[in-house]
Amino acid sequence: MKIVEQDLKRGMVKILVQGKEDCWHVYNVVEKGDYVSAFTYRSRKGESDKIRSKKEEKERVYLKIQVEDKEFQKFTDRLRIRGRIVEGVDEIGAYHTISVEPGMEIKIEKEWKEWQLKRLREATKKHPKIVIVAIDDEMATIAKVHEYGVEEIATIYSNRSGKMYGNGDDKREYFGQILTKIKSMSLPVVIVGPGFEKDAFIEFSKGELKNYFVDNVSHSGMAGVYEALRRGIIEKVMKENRVAKEMKFVEEIMERIAKNEKVAYGEEEVKKAVEMGAVDKLFILNSMVMEEEELIKKAEEMGAEIEIINEWHEGGSRLASLGGMAAFLRYEIT
Numbered sequence: 251m252k253i254v255e256q257d258l259k260r261g262m263v264k265i266l267v268q269g270k271e272d273c274w275h276v277y278n279v280v281e282k283g284d285y286v287s288a289f290t291y292r293s294r295k296g297e298s299d300k301i302r303s304k305k306e307e308k309e310r311v312y313l314k315i316q317v318e319d320k321e322f323q324k325f326t327d328r329l330r331i332r333g334r335i336v337e338g339v340d341e342i343g344a345y346h347t348i349s350v351e352p353g354m355e356i357k358i359e360k361e362w363k364e365w366q367l368k369r370l371r372e373a374t375k376k377h378p379k380i381v382i383v384a385i386d387d388e389m390a391t392i393a394k395v396h397e398y399g400v401e402e403i404a405t406i407y408s409n410r411s412g413k414m415y416g417n418g419d420d421k422r423e424y425f426g427q428i429l430t431k432i433k434s435m436s437l438p439v440v441i442v443g444p445g446f447e448k449d450a451f452i453e454f455s456k457g458e459l460k461n462y463f464v465d466n467v468s469h470s471g472m473a474g475v476y477e478a479l480r481r482g483i484i485e486k487v488m489k490e491n492r493v494a495k496e497m498k499f500v501e502e503i504m505e506r507i508a509k510n511e512k513v514a515y516g517e518e519e520v521k522k523a524v525e526m527g528a529v530d531k532l533f534i535l536n537s538m539v540m541e542e543e544e545l546i547k548k549a550e551e552m553g554a555e556i557e558i559i560n561e562w563h564e565g566g567s568r569l570a571s572l573g574g575m576a577a578f579l580r581y582e583i584t
């Protein structure tokens with residue numbers, strides 16, 4: 251993402267969407283009532299209200315809409331913003347949907363909150379994807395870590411047959427399938443798992459894998475993928491990955507709760523901490539942001555950092571089990 255122009259006195263930020271995952275960041279900062287302007291395609295309005303043909307002509311127009319709703323499709327990275335037209339064509343008040351795609355320049359006008367501006371600034375940094383392979387002698391799960399969640403790409407089974415496994419074609423075929431899938435993705439790879447199977451796979455793949463990192467976890471499968479994220483293994487390789495960062499935040503929340511350190515969780519505790527001015531950092535699920543705007547505003551006014559946690563990964567699920575919000579405190583509250 252690139253910030254092309256910014257005039258916060260007018261509440262205007264113009265951005266260039268450079269990659270599909272930038273759509274996720276736009277989704278998180280655009281709210282109902284905001285104004286979004288962009289070049290888009292709209293069906294030509296005929297001279298009369300005749301029934302339009304299936305192959306109706308569309309023209310490229312520059313429209314401004316007032317946002318009413320939005321939709322983001324995870325793992326396809328499609329963002330659609332719907333609202334009423336306020337500028338650009340004669341059909342003022344009519345509904346239109348802007349489909350946001352890489353290469354588009356869009357203008358957002360709104361009352362910006364500090365955490366939203368921070369989100370945009372973070373999005374301008376390079377955020378490459380990464381692949382995690384969690385492997386043991388029975389199966390290997392391959393997952394891609396996006397900015398907003400973890401996508402399971404494939405699970406490959408070894409079909410091992412007792413003592414014969416590891417001495418013949420079964421093992422070569424197992425490792426070969428994993429290697430083929432990894433190479434087709436052309437991304438940095440983190441290979442984790444219990445025992446020595448991951449080391450045997452590295453030996454098999456010598457010369458084929460270029461950009462990889464190896465570490466231990468207790469499980470294979472998606473459990474091993476999420477364990478790698480919780481333990482901060484991904485952050486060692488890519489410090490800017492958003493999911494890895496959010497998973498680490500949630501893991502620290504859990505550790506503080508276990509140690510009874512300066513932490514509040516759940517709506518009642520967190521709101522009490524905000525009222526007392528005790529919050530140093532507030533964590534809240536993305537799905538709760540709209541309904542908790544006043545809470546976030548109060549926390550920002552006291553100088554607290556705001557971190558929005560996506561509910562689409564395991565870290566978000568764990569935060570949801572705590573009531574959807576938590577906070578690191580400046581001092582203990584009773």
